[in-house]
Amino acid sequence: MNEPTIQCDKPWELGEIHIDDTVDNEDAQRYDSLASKWWNKEGPFWPLHRLNDLRVDYLLTKISGSSTDPSRALEGMHCLDVGCGGGLLSEGLARLGATVTGIDVVEKNICAARQHASKSGLTIDYRFASASELCEAGEQFDWVFNMEVVEHVNNFSEFMRQCSRLTRSGGHMAVATINRTPVSYFTAIIGAEYVLRWLPKGTHQWKKFRRPDEVSASLLKEGFSVYDKKGVSVNPITCNFSLTNSTRVNYMLLAHKAA
Secondary structure: OOOOOOOOOOOHHHOOEOOOOOEOHHHHHHHHHHHHHOOOOOOOOHHHHHHHHHHHHHHHHHHHOOOOOHHHOOOOOEEEEEOOOOOHHHHHHHHOOOEEEEEEOEHHHHHHHHHHHHHHOOOOEEEEOOHHHHHHOOOOEEEEEEEOOHHHEOOHHHHHHHHHHOEEEEEEEEEEEEOOOHHHHHHHHHHHHHHOOOOOOOOOOHHHOOOHHHHHHHHHHOOEEEEEEEEEEEOOOOOOEEEEOOOOOEEEEEEEEOO
16 A cells, blocks of 8 residues: 655745755755655655665665674664655664664655654654764764765765764765766666656756766775675566666665774
């Protein structure tokens, strides 16, 4: 059964958006207009629902290690979900035992996330805030999840620096985004937005896509080492997502920050 659309009561209906050097205001306004549909699995965010199932399974496999109870692989860990949207990943992390903080620069997204977490019986610290604000407050986390965000921000270098500062020494960062290749232009933009219409037109800008070497170099500069990398593919017939060794379009990588 599909989740009903969420109606945001005051003050969330004001639809405020955080503005700083990394926020793309036009992009944020697009998500503001769609915020009530985050949990409709057949709505405009259906690809993220399927992608989220895949990435949570991937993270569980990599994080659980020798854990006697993989279903609680993040027990005792403080995790930050940057650009949490309606809370899809945040809820998955919370179910793995993590103490989760989710931040977003679109106020209506936080409204939708809070309402759904409450209905799901999950305790998640959702904040209408930017990464820069948490940096200024000196906050740090065991895991920083930077998933499907870097292709939507301005000032990529500064944003990655902020996410790095939010990762404690000895901690980890997960990054998921879209590669900047001719293939990604035709699949993620032409195919997904204009031909198949899986995503609203204008969701992505090819020039903001980041190659794996660019993300890795940014992490290396901040004292991280990348220890795992996987591509993500989608079957246009079944609409199912799967892991692949090819990073030509979507990819995820995990990095460890030196202690």
